[in-house]
Amino acid sequence: MPEYFVTWEIDISADSPERAAAAALKIQRDPESSATVFGVFDEEGEKHRVDLLGVYERLAMLPDKEGEHGS
DSSP: OOOOEEEOOOOOOOSSHHHHHHHHHHHHHOTTOOOOEEEEEOTTOOEEEEEOTTTHHHHHHSBOTTSOBOO
């Protein structure tokens, strides 16, 4: 199975690095968030821009390798 390096970036104003990270995590975990664009680097180092807005629900319905639906 191939390996990928995935990044997610966001600009946030905060009082400290910890508060900035906490704010980013809150946004990332919000199911209504539109912050769904990721940079995905493949094993050759090629960067792919992947926007999962509207796609996540469909991916969750796809069967995994064992034939069960994703979580």
